[in-house]
Amino acid sequence: MNQPALNTLLEGLIHTWENEVVEFKQAGNDYDTNKIGEYFSALSNEANLRGLERAWLVFGVSNKTRGVVGTSYREDPERLHSLKQQVAQSTEPSVTFRDIHELKHTDGRVLLFEIPAAPRGIPIAWKGHYHARAGESLGSLGLDKQDEIRQQTLAQDWSAQLVPAASLADLDEAALYKARDAFAQKYANRFSSDEVMGWPLSTFLDRARITQNGKITRTTLLLLGKAEAAWHLSPHPAQMTWKLEGIERAYQHFAPPFLLTTSQLYQRIRNIQLRLLPQDELLPVEVSKYDQKIVLEALHNCIAHQDYMRNGRVVVIEQPDRLVFENEGSFYEGAPGDYLEGNRIPRRYRNPF
Template sequence: MGRYFSALSNEANLLGLKAAYFLLGVDNDKTISGTKISDKQVNEYKQEIAAHTSPNIGFVKVSPIDTKDGKVLVFEIPAAPQGMPIAWKGHYYARNGESLTALNIEKVERIRNQALASDWSAQIIAGASIHDLNEDAIAKARQMFTVKNPRLKDQIQTWDDTTFLNKAKVLIKGQVTHTAILLLGKAESEHFISPASSKISWILKDRDNLEKDYEHFTCPLLLQVESVKAKIRNLKYRYIKDQTLFPDEVDQYDPFIIREALNNCIAHQDYTFGGKINVVEHEDGRLTFANSGSFIPESIEKVIEADTPETNYRNPFLANAMVSLNILDSTNKCRCIYLLNLRTQ
């Protein structure tokens, strides 16, 4: 039943239906034979399905139908959510005619690409206004935009905030987007993107992986990236090269790589999961950056074999805004860093 649940949920999504149906008590030739499954067993099925599907979903409802030939149970299965194919115990299933089969790569990509076509970061927030944005963050954004566009320096100074943020591709015709709240919103404005979260957590762990310290940061993320970076204890190392008595001094971690990793986590997180970005500093000389969401290219091997940037991004509006504000470099904006370990060399 779990395999059929996965298959029917995925096929309902691909056909644009709200639900699919699984019937017990009907034979393959469509004659009714009835079922003696009890309500207790039905509840056990519900629990088992909800526990082993990924993402975890269950039946919409189970409807008994009494006929002269016996009882029929109709299990209503919800269509897979946009962008998220349904797996049963880690495997995706589909229907091929009347047969149960694996969900092929083409169908998996069709479902996953639905999330890309519906850009969460570009959605307009009803009820939010430019007054919900942080003035210091807007000033910083204007400064960074000017660095990116030096030829427009004189014009930029004459623009009001709404005009500037439209030009910077943060607002859409003066309307506040999810991107605007993430990058420039006041801390108390985070509720506008709920159940998504703008939080970044810095966590310090000792050599036994025990937590020693932590701090949480929220929007405006444009200003908080530097605050997170400042928490990381970037030690200085001195090396003496051959044939010299004068040491070279280097940072434990390259500041550019820290900033690049963190900004990519912001740009490519799947905010529909409601998760937060974690920056874990290990005392044995490692940094781990992690965010929510699947790895768009599917595997590291695929990235290496293709040796080209991804053609699809999760949050194109957000990524473009970050490029416009000189936060991300346009050639690097698609480095989907979902888990990056930095070690001292």
Template sequence: MLRRLSKNSKPYYPDEMSNKYSAVQNPDFSGQIIVESTEDDINKLEIYKLKEKLKARDPESTLSEMEDMAFLSDLGLTKYDAGNLKLTIAGLLFVGKEQAIHRLLPQAEVIYLHYSQSNLEEYDARLDMTAPIISVIDRLSEKIQDANRIVNVQVGLFRLEIVDFSERVFQEALLNALAHRDYQNQAAVYVKHYQDKIVIENPGGFPEGITEHNIITHPSVPRNKLIAETLQRLKYVQRTGQGVDIIFRDMVSSGKPYPEYRAYNDAVSLSIYSAIYDVEFVKFVAREQNLRQRNFSLSELMILRYLTDNRRISLATATDLIQGTRDMAQKSLNDMSRDGLIEVSGKEYMLTARTYEAVKSTVEYTKDRSIQYIKAKEMIMEYIEGNGSITNEKTRELCGFTKQQARSALDKMRGESLIQLVGAGRSSKYMKSSETR
């Protein structure tokens, strides 16, 4: 079949149909009761672990003080069916015994594969887990952290320790995979651990409307609502859907490559990389945030990162980059201009001299400024050739300059004896210098 997408049509495959219609008929698969489950399938140790972790994460929470069965019921992890206590899908995945998960929901499996640097095709270690979500998170986090290397970055009197894979980034990425995977799909979640990257693959494509190009700002569409809500109430996430923000922010501020999402019809993969992309950028962000006593927004970090690599950015490019609206991009650009981080350069934005000096070099700033002047000079001379003269106002319109930038360019051209000022006040204009005629 074909499915309408804007003005065009695209193939609509059976696996996509089944996922969509299943989601419509069963709005929250994780909230369904498992009829075959019994109270014996509950692991009391997992309940204890959840409560202890909640106490550490939120000491003021009264949820952890509840009696075990009331605790599970309040979270929606257990429900009564015909007078008998049953686990929901989410309940099984948070407090079920491993044997019970294997028996009742065997596809809820996470497979960890480790690859050596010398052989990227065949794994040298494997771990298969059919265990509660938090136990999986803890066990794999420990494995990742044990293998982490540390890079020390000196920032003034302070020293930053940047690890290959931030524990917070890895946990957010894995939590997202476990919370949003399609549990009706029989495939497992894979965590592939290479020296330079971790790839997390989970069954189930992106929910309707979400793509790699809007995943940062698109409102959360949880495939498993009860799992997402439980993670939120247990304080593993601050709010539903925030994990992608955290992953991007930590990766960018650590000078690492952007997280890489890839979507398939029935799966999503996320790659996070270990390499530090730009140490000077890391130092700059740390210094500025400490000086201002605030953290940059993700949009500001992404724009700054782009400018360190590309010199200039337009409003349209910034809008696409931050995956937001034009107004959101404009606000970020205005805030950064006000803070002296960037400045207007024609119809684009560039780093200020101070920022250039911090993240790149004054030589590059001077070079960029020189290129801007050369382009403006060519346009101004070409306009005068065709029209006889040019005004400050026309220069601003032609080159996208502010009034002061136009004045500076025109004065510099006068200093080079290319043009001369004729008249004064509003009637003033610039003509070709008699020396160049």
């Protein structure tokens, strides 16, 4: 956000003054980080309850004069932005500022901390305590407000929610081509390949049930979005991580489009060929250490069934003798053992869209 836009934003916030989602502080260089965390929790929770995308904590404005007086808080840029990590470490679930904007106002330096609304269904705690606002006052998040937030996701599908700020320009061309090709193969008995390839992009995405009436959903961005468009899903990281453990150690993060990057993550796994000598056989048999189909099925399940409200990434840990797949959320329908023999049919899914 440029300086004129920040100045206009500040003027608007001062005009409406403090409320449940805006707090002003003069703030010196030694302003208490713990107090910032409490305000972060309170403002984030209140923004959620009011259906807003963000709240604001503003340093450099006097409560007495309602005017800019400037702030000396963390004038070193590196130290200022380290506050993001400090907040992320003590919030539950882990979340931090969308951005810290610095305005060079004529009356002094102003910091505008952009605080994301708490995810639907999940209140934000600071060091284990939930905070809220009553007008301009800071207090505890009451049980009634906690229940109101937690009940938000009882009948909501995170994956189906629209992303109004996103457009078709945020989608990856290679992923779109792959999606069309896969769709054409799956429905070859209904549509010719040329017909599918000739559809307008919005028509194809609607028929593939990835968009809704041409509008971009979170599913669209996860599966087909460009890596640089992942910010639309904030505070969710929209990320998979491969981690190598053992004598050698390494890791790599993978962003959308997941339709393509799941295969890229698989390529990082050291799937060596093993030589086995069957009993009563003369010649050894070569087999892969891991079956590609099973690995990708596990990874795709991690993506399809993750609890996205918890804002976590999918992690694949490669140990010397095994692969460990991790995603957020408990088992959704029944228990894992119910499905081992293939007889259990799930009645519901966490992310049906």
